[in-house]
Amino acid sequence: MPVEILMPALSPTMEEGTLSKWLVKEGDTVSPGDLLAEIETDKATMEVEAVDEGTVGKLLVDEGTEGVPVNTPIAMLIAEGEDATAVVSAPSATPTPPVASAVPEVVAVVVSTSEVAADPDIPAGTEFVKITVREALRDAMAEEMRRDESVFVMGEEVAHYQGAYKVTQGLLDEFGEARVVDTPITEHGFAGLGVGAAFGGLRPIVEFMTFNFAMQAIDQIINSAAKTLYMSGGQMGCPIVFRGPNGAASRVAAQHSQDYSSWYAHVPGLKVVAPWSAADAKALLKAAIRDPNPVIFLENELLYGKSYDVPVLDDYVLPIGRARVVREGADVTIVSYSRGMEHALEAANALATEGLSAEVIDLRTLRPLDTATVVASVKKTNRCVTVEECWPVCGIGSEISAVLVAEAFDYLDAPVTRVTAKDVPLPYAANLEKLALPGSVDVIEAARAVCYRS
Amino acid sequence: MERNAKMAQNNLHVPSNVARPGDAPDFSSVPLEPAGAAARPKIDVAARETHDLSYGLIRVLDDDGKAVGPWDPKLSAETLRTALRHMVQTRIYDNRMLRMHRQGKMSFYMTSNGEEAIAIGQGMALRDEDTLFPSYRQQGLLFVRGRSMVDMASHCMSNARDNLMGRQLPVHYTWREGNLFSISGNLCTQFPQAVGWAMACAYKGEEAIAASWIGEGSSAEGDFHVAMTLASVYRAPVILNLVNNQWAISTFQGIAGGNETTFAAKGIGYGIPGLRVDGNDVLAMHAATTWAAERARKGFGATFIEALTYRGGAHSTSDDPARYRPKEDWGSWPLGDPIERLKTHLIVIGEWSDERHAQMEGEITDQVLNDLKEAEGYGTLNAAPRPDPVTLFDDVLKDMPPNLKRQREEFGA
Structure with missing residues (x-):
């Protein structure tokens, strides 16, 4: 019986990846542990090993193919004596679809009772493109960094690694090390740096690898960032964005899975944003970066890879404080x-x-x-x-x-x-x-x- | 519970080698290196080359009142008299404010008795555009920068003129115009903020630098360690100062780690030059700060300065030091009184006299009494006028959010 080799998942949240390179060719004999291919996602690269013994009968996915869903058969392994030609006609398994999200068409309805300005109109005929929340967040930062030299991003792994979740992908290349700043592992430390830099006239975006790690930074966030404008009699404000994934991902246990929404929403002096769609993520992050107050921007790891329609507009910004x-x-x-x-x-x-x-x-x-x-x-x-x-x-x-x-x-x-x-x-x-x-x-x-x- | 035999003969070490009430004052551990002995390195010195400077003591004024050695900043007599005036003003203001606290005109106060040379010497060595992130006992910085005592006292009494609008404890001065950042009640938070501010200065290409002060007690906070690490990593143009006044309320400096090493020497571990300076010698404080500021401005990064001094008064108006240290401690402090030392120096060089000093004290006392009386006219803790109630909802955010507008309306404003 031919054995299917399936596209592996590098993490519980991975839904698809790139088959970057085949390390075997059709006809090769492989033993368990032999390397078969290199798989790449936006988070990591991994080699796929053979589990069974056999001969590579057929490579089903060309190398360089992007967006290969997890669990798609990528190759067939045949046992000794089996005919490679039989493989072609072998019933190929249907790729396991990702969990159906069944998200319906989005209907925007403006409710006139809100005290905050309505969403700006999107002109008729505006083009929409499907992009992921991850890309939307990156685009928001890049657009604001182009617009305002005082904006910079700082955090663990944001520069050369392009972000632990690849949200800062490409920013180092465009803006350089002075504006995309790798920090040592001290959330409390770089939160304090950011607060000081914001007092000093810059507009920092502080990335937390996750908000779980920001608990040790909460003194700087609440006692300094949130309270100083008030306690200084309005003399000194703190225009800063603290952003990163919040809440549960998959299989990372209690210390990496907490939802801090109500913690931060409790505190006067902060604004707290927690978007769902890519369009909102982009437009609200832009608003957060321009806001003169400290903004807690709660993202979600499981949404990073989801795609949504985003309007193609030069400068689409949404008001904070509007459902x-x-x-x-x-x-x-x-x-x-x-x-x-x-x-x-x-x-x-x-x-x-x-x-x-x-x-x-x-x-x-x-x-x-x-x-x-x-x-x-x-x-x-x-x-x-x-x-x-x-x-x-x-x-x-x-x-x-x-x-x-x-x-x-x-x-x-x-x-x-x-x-x-x-x-x-x-x-x-x-x-x-x-x-x-x-x-x-x-x-x-x-x-x-x-x-x-x- | 049954008594554990092993626990009864425990081996735990808790530092306690300090004189307590009833003991004779004991300052045998304070280094008394002769003034002028410490070398003055180039500003690009490597941290590891500052070993002697961080374990020794930089002093300029000797026992005879003469300024000696390579750290002598060679200040003009006029500048020295200005420093003396600021120091005397700080002490008279502090002691008058303490009396006003006892009269119920404010809820809390902290004097800087005995530590005046630090804020004054360092403040005078910095430029007005440099931003200061002080701790509790650097009110002298405000005098150096020309803040009005009417405004300072108005803040402390939380009256209608308080620029902090009744939102902050007394002595937690904030003065944007004077580039004096808000004093934080959470100790040491200003240390990494000063580093961040300094990095912002560097990013903007400015020559301005930042300086911050903490006490030796709060150097055990995480903020101290992250600030030192980050200042070193990013070579921030900042001066990080630790005022070792021997006491964190009743806890002596050994509990904060001062028995096992000097605080200044901690800088070397982070790759930051450490200087241990006679904090009661205004010339030494000025010289060390001038050196550190030049180093920061020229791109060589941070300096860590330990100012060795003694807290002359109580921690605050809430504690009684007679309960935890010998009454005669301050008088026995081997580095003397900073005001007396500068006064003596000016007399020794023929630029001052007891008569002029007494006259100056009289003038300053009159001015302090006059200004504090004026401040009381704007209200005190127990007498109107007071902060405007309608301002309760202002400045939570730059723009008032709907929920606060509703609360303000319900409040009738």
Whole structure:
């Protein structure tokens, strides 16, 4: 029986990669451990080893092919006596598709009740291109660095390695070492440098490899960056962006998986942005870099590789502090942000097949929170489900719930229901991890419950 | 719980070799190298070449009041008299403010008695465009830069004239115009910020530098170590100063690590030249700072200066030093009183007299009393006027967000 060699995953979050080089050719005999090919992703390069003994019957993917999905057969190994020609007709396995995200068409609806300026209009006929969140973030930084010489980026692995998650790809080449600054491993240290440089008139973008590592920098972020404008009587402000992935990725356990949304959203003197789509990530990061205040910009590793439509415009900037109604509906309002939006929209799709029409709101900014948009929606639907990867206690959903009780109490036909992570440190094992994190099924169940459907 | 026999004869070392109440003051560990003995290296000296300077003591004023040796900054008599005036003003202001605290006009105060030569000597060696990131006891920097005492006292009394609008503890001065950055209540946070500011100066191609001060106690904070590492890595144009006044409230300098090495010597480990300077010798402080500033401006990077001194008063108005150290400690401090030493020097070189000194003290006292009285007219801790309530919501962000606008409206403003 011919044996299929599949495109391997270098990490639990990898969905595709480049087959950069074949190290064997058809007809070669291989033993377990022999190197077969080089695989490359934006994060790393890895060699693929043979697991079985046999002869390379057929190379199914040309070297240099980009975007090869994980688990696609890339070669066939045949045993002694088997005919290579048989391989060609062998049934080829269907590549395992990545988990269906089933994200529906995005509908932009401007709600007039918000106190923050609306999103700028995108002119009719504007071209849209599909780019990843990772590229969108990089483009935002590059555009702002071209526009303003006082903008620079600093952090671990941002320069020569092009970013631990490749978000700063290409910036070193364009802007040089004085503006794309590699730092030693001291989040507290380079956060302090950034705060000082911001006081000194520059506009630093401080990249944290993940926000988990930023806990030791939280004194500089909160006690200095957030409070100095106020405590100095308005004399000294701190225009700085702290950005990096936040929340759970896959299989990295509790110390690498925490969602800090509600921690930072709690603090006066900070703005907190947590975008979902690539267009929002780009336009809001540009806004964050221009903002005269310290901005916490919470990204999500699992969204970095996702592609979304981004308008091709010279300078597309969104206002911080403005939520967006991503999908209109009548029966229940689902409020989320960042990766929670994926669960929310999947749930909305599923609920539609049951005859329930869900309105989905992407908060986008967590401080200042656009409560007006949420309240207006709930006054229409009379029910609300919040979705986040934070723990339940004092989470973003808790705040939304309190606001709705205060401002839309008479409109509520059911208790506001929070879908959150379980109240445990995130476990490592895949089955436990899945149980601990919220998913679309939890959202569907919560929506049914507030609509009194069983 | 049963007593553990091994624990009873524990081997844990906790430093405690310091005189406590009832003991005779003991400063036998303070190095008293003769003034003028320390070499003055070139500004591009390698950190490892500063071993002797970081374990010895740079002194200029000798026991006879003469300025001697290679570190003598050779300041004009006029400059020396200015330094003396600032130092005397600092002490009179401090002691008057302490009395006002006792009268309930402010909630908290910290004097810099005995440490005046550090802020004054260093402040006078820097340029106005250099940004200062001080700690608690460098109020002398404000006098060097010409801040009005009415404004300083108004801040401390948190009155209607307080430029910090009633949002910050007394003595946590912030003065943007004078390039004096906000003093942080979280000790040492200003150290990496000064390095970042200095790097921004370098990036912008400016000649300005940054200088920061911490106490020896907070050199155990992580901020100290990251600031030293980063200043060294990026060769930041910054002067990092550690004021070793022997005491962090009741904790003596051995608890912060001063028994095992000198603080100055820590610089060498990071690749930063370390200078240990007689902090009660205003000429030595001026000279070391001039050297470090030139080094920073010429692109050779940071310098770490330990100023050896003694905290003459309490830590703050909240503690009583008689509970944790001998009463006669300050009077026995072998490096003397910084004001007396400069005064003696000026008299020795024929540029000053006891009469002129007494006259100057009288003038400054009058001015302090006059200015503090004026400041009280803008309100005190216990008497109106006070900060405008409507400003409560200002400056949280540069632009007031909707939630604060709502809160302000509910508040009736």
